[in-house]
Amino acid sequence: MSGLSLHKKIEENAGLLIFGILFVSAIGGLVQILPILNQDSLSTATENTRVYSAVELTGRDIYIREGCSVCHSQQVRPLIAEVERYGAYSRAGEFVYDRPFLWGSKRTGPDLHRVGGKFSDDWHRIHLIDPRSVVEASIMPAYPWLADRDASDTGNISAKLSALRILGHPYSDEDIDNADADLQGIKEIDALIAYLQMLGTGYSEGDSS
């Protein structure tokens, strides 16, 4: 049967057309995604990578809610200039507890993967509430509301930890029981800062990976 007469069959039969499209378009995805999902090195944490604490996870969810990843990448590429500017390049094993990943596609502001520990908590606090008071040329939005809202209102933190435990994150019963208490008395901005300060601390020079 020649190619075109085969095609005549397909284009006269809606069922065959649907099946053909599904089959042809699925191949590429299967070949790429299945091996990636089964590659252990991509789901094995580096030595210093740990799960997010209740406070850090809350901070991360605030980071997601405010769309920070729209302007800040979390991915230091293995390029001389990039390593010099931001620090050690990013390793896959540092992201195993990131659901979803936050690598970003645009750097309107600087990369944040190695921002942990670079600035003081107070600097972050002032910067988040009024960016232009510390960086004159900044075009970052101000986030004054983060200082007013209670971190515990961000969502049911013990439910979040339980959900992540189902997905394989090693939280203990104790972690989940104490989660609510951990968020008592702190504001959203504190949680976000805690997250920023632990970013990129999963790898230090000399680690094997």
Place this chain on the structure above:
Amino acid sequence: MGTEIYSHLLIRSLYQPIDAFQELAKVEPSPMGVLFRYTIWLLLLPPIFSLIGAANFGWRLGADEPLLLPTNSLVLISIGYFLALVFGLITTAIISSWMAATYGASANFGKHVALITIVGEPLAIASVIHLFPDVFVNLLVLIPTMMWSMYLLYKGVPIVLDTPPERGMLMASSLVGWLLVAAVSLLGLSMALWTLGVGPLLGV
């Protein structure tokens, strides 16, 4: 017919483009005549302006410090710029005359060279802004000029190449497509060369 009336057309096209196109439609210029007596000189303007500007002030890509390159690399870059312009213009004219068969347009190659020259002329003149080598200021001047050139292309193709407006519009759009692809290829090529080590140092 010769190319004598052409210098007058080049000037007239700046203020009465439609009339100039109609006059051009009546003649059959020799391609080499147009190319060497007029086009080449117009194409020399942008590299010369940019050489003078860059040598004296240095290009400002945006950040504070201007990018100052040694004179001999500037000369090399200007020559490259000139060759790219000549290459671009001639290939556009060739593609245009190649398309002419499809669009029932005049196949006289000289007309295609002349038309593309008139279309590009505003840009060549506006490139005087290269004397002030700041990317933003250059964009500010060259983008409106480019819109004018595109307008000239859409208006000029049916008149000069003697084809119905319907087909002229199709042909002009095809040429716009080609020019967009050519522009972005140039951009991509220079980036690839740059990252591979030609040009100022990059930490890659």
Place this chain on the structure above:
Amino acid sequence: MEAVTNNVYHDKVVIRLIQFSIVWALAAMGAGVYISAELIWPGIDFGQFWLSFGRLRPLHTNGIIFGFGVSALMATAFYSVQRTSHVPLFAPKLAWFCCYAWQLLVLTGGLSLLAGWNTSKEYAELEWPFDIVIAVIWVCFGVVFFGTIATRKIKPIYISNWFYGALIIVIAMLHIVNNLAIPVSIGKSYSLYAGAQDAVVQWWYGHNAVGFLLTGGFLGMMYYFLPKHAERPIWSYRLSVVAFWAFTYSYIWAGPHHLHYNSIPEWVQSLGMVMSIVLLAPSWATLINGVMTVSTAWEKLRTDPALKFIVLSLAFYGLATFEGPMMSLRSVNVVSHFTDWTIGHVHSGALGWNAMITYGTFYFMVPRLVGRELHSVRLANIHFWLALAGTMLYIVSMWAAGVSQGLLWLSVDNIGELSFSFKDIMASMAPYYGLRLVAGLIFLSGTALMAFNLFMTLKGQHATRVSVPAVDPAYGVS
């Protein structure tokens, strides 16, 4: 509602979808213009969380893709599938359900983004309740579309329907796989995939949402309306068959070029790069097919604004489908990644290709749908030049901004020290962002002109009743 007989095309739902599409275009482009102004004057969010850049940006992209884009695709799919099958829509009530349910989804989904319900996966930002609703409506869309095809009176399924069919099937597959997550509350869920694996899945989705919705879906538009306008069949049937299957097969592989030099295995990056370059062939084969269809049938053409828009959109399609593979080369991508060049590339596709072909199609359909001339051809011609000027200004300013960013970020001096601070480079972008704002305003004002023009054309008119033509028994389904 008047009784609809079985032998009349269902065009009212098409008109309603066009109207919604235009409303979303104005709203979402308006949001785009606003956020581009925020990048120059960050204070104009007035400390309001719902005006903050990070929340408005997903609203802009989702509004364009799902509001403007999908409404336009549904409208044109419903319009053309009836006319290429010679039967009225299958399950017209379901078509109306798709129409209104989708608008409600876009509206509430948009509000949820402002409220901060955001998965942060690009173009899949809507949270799980909306994802489920999308899947349900999408299935209904598929039932109406494939149902119409199943009841067709013409034996071969026309080319445009292959593309609309691929749109429906592949987007459903991508949407479901990428959005798998464990919900923790009504507005929050955690992705089933983590880290590098999540990245690969997300860009498999993200790239092919562009591929099968913004490229493939709109190619369906081209394959119906271009030959219709030229009143002759597509230039090469054989080419369209080969290009369609090659497109469907190879697009899916190209996603990883969004992750060059990122923490994913190198073989995936290289595979993505190679397949992106391969993709140029089917993309341009389709382009050539479209251009040749109009070019060889010019006798039938009237140069109306509709045709001008469609033909120009092909030029930008040519640009975008060339620029994409070029930017997927690692040596180009190393400069362009993370910069405004990407934003420019997206808009050469979204403004130059998607918006322009949609505008051309609307200018073509609306007068025919109500049986009267376009309100003002002159306004439409002005719109054409505004759209072209806006797009060019946008692309060129983002080229300049992106190349400057990319080069200055990577620039090092003789002793290997960074030449520029990030802050200085960022501060130097303001003039380009200013140009981009102007570009956006020009393009938006053109869209507003079209909205007015089509509103005046539709005003007080009812959909013309178009009867299904008699079918030559030779083509009838036996």
